[in-house]
Amino acid sequence: MNVLVTGGAGYIGGTVAALLMEQGHTVTIVDSLVHAKANEVPKGANFVEADIADRPRLESLLNEMKPDGVLHFAALIEAGDSMRVPEVYFRNNTASTLSLLEAMHATGTQNLVFSSTAAVYGEPEAVPIPETARLAPTNPYGESKLLVEYMLKWFHQLHGLRYASLRYFNVAGALPHRGEAHEPETHIIPLILDVALGRRDKILIYGDDYDTPDGSCIRDYIHVADLADAHILALDALKRESRIICNLGNGTGFSVKEVIEAARKVTGKPIPAEIKPRRAGDPARLVASAEEARRILGWVPKTPEIDRILESAWQWHQQRYANR
Known part of the structure; x- marks a missing residue:
C-alpha cells in the first residue's frame, strides 16, 4: 500500500x-x-x-x-x-x-x-x-x-x-529503536523512568482521593x-x-500507584512519589472493552502486561540517555 x-x-x-x-x-x-x-x-x-x-x-x-x-x-x-x-x-x-x-x-x-x-x-x-x-x-x-x-x-x-x-x-512502551519522548514530557511512564534515572527528584501523583481502591486514577495501558x-x-x-x-485497550486497568510500584520492581529503583491535588478534567477510571477490535479487526494485544510494557520502555529510556 x-x-x-x-x-x-x-x-x-x-x-x-x-x-x-x-x-x-x-x-x-x-x-x-x-x-x-x-x-x-x-x-x-x-x-x-x-x-x-x-x-x-x-x-x-x-x-x-x-x-x-x-x-x-x-x-x-x-x-x-x-x-x-x-x-x-x-x-x-x-x-x-x-x-x-x-x-x-x-x-x-x-x-x-x-x-x-x-x-x-x-x-x-x-x-x-x-x-x-x-x-x-x-x-x-x-x-x-x-x-x-x-x-x-x-x-x-x-x-x-x-x-x-x-x-x-x-x-506506552517502546520498540528497540523508538520510544516515548515528548517535549515537555507529561506522560506518566516516561516521567516515572526519569525519576529512576535520577533526572527528576520524584513522581507526582495528582489526586489520591478518587473512588478507586488506592485513591489514584486507573487507566488502561x-x-x-x-x-x-x-x-x-x-x-x-x-x-x-x-x-x-x-x-x-487491554481491558485491564492499573492505578497510578500500581504503575509506580511496577516501575520500582522493573528498574530496581526507589522512585519517590508525592501526592498533589487533582487535575481538572481527569476521570477516575478509563478502562476499555476491546471486543469490537477483536471481532472486526482480529486484533489481540501481544504485550498486555504492565511489567513487560515498562520493561520495554525502561530499556529504551536507558539507551536514550546513555551517551548524554
Whole structure:
C-alpha cells in the first residue's frame, strides 16, 4: 500500500510508519515538527514538512501520491493543557482535521484511520467502557477529538468517506529503536523512568482521593507496538468495512500507584512519589472493552502486561540517555 501518515514524526505515528515500512508499504509523512524533530522521522519514509491546516498543500500532495489511505495522528494530546487553552486544541485538532478532510474529499481519497481517544467518554457510567457508552468529554482535548468523530460520520454519510475511528487509552512502551519522548514530557511512564534515572527528584501523583481502591486514577495501558498493529489492521479492514469505531485497550486497568510500584520492581529503583491535588478534567477510571477490535479487526494485544510494557520502555529510556 501507499500510505500518508500525518504526525508521523511523533511517538505513535512514527511507530506505525516504521512498522508499515517493515511490512513493505510505501509511507509519506506529513509533520509540522512543532512537537517533534526531523531526526525522529522514521528512516525510509518520504517526508513533507507541512501543517495539515494547509489545505492547498495537502491537496497537491494527495493528488501527487494517490494514496490507498491516510493514517491521521497529527494533534495536540495534553488533556490538562487543554483546560488552560481550549481554543488551541479546537484549532489544531478539530479545525485542522477539517482541512485534511476537505483535501481528501477534493482529491477522491476515501480511506482514513483516525487516532481518537478514550477521552471522548469522559467519566464512564460503566467499566470496562463499550463503544456504545455515552460520549461526554470532561476536557477540551476529548471534545476536540469527538468533534472530529462527528465530522467523520457526516463525511461518511454524505461523501462516502470510509473511516476507522480508534479510541485508545494510555499508550506506552517502546520498540528497540523508538520510544516515548515528548517535549515537555507529561506522560506518566516516561516521567516515572526519569525519576529512576535520577533526572527528576520524584513522581507526582495528582489526586489520591478518587473512588478507586488506592485513591489514584486507573487507566488502561497499551503497548505502542500493539496499537500500531491495530492501525494497520484497521486500514486493511476498510477494504471490506466502510465505517469502524472501536476501542483499543487491554481491558485491564492499573492505578497510578500500581504503575509506580511496577516501575520500582522493573528498574530496581526507589522512585519517590508525592501526592498533589487533582487535575481538572481527569476521570477516575478509563478502562476499555476491546471486543469490537477483536471481532472486526482480529486484533489481540501481544504485550498486555504492565511489567513487560515498562520493561520495554525502561530499556529504551536507558539507551536514550546513555551517551548524554
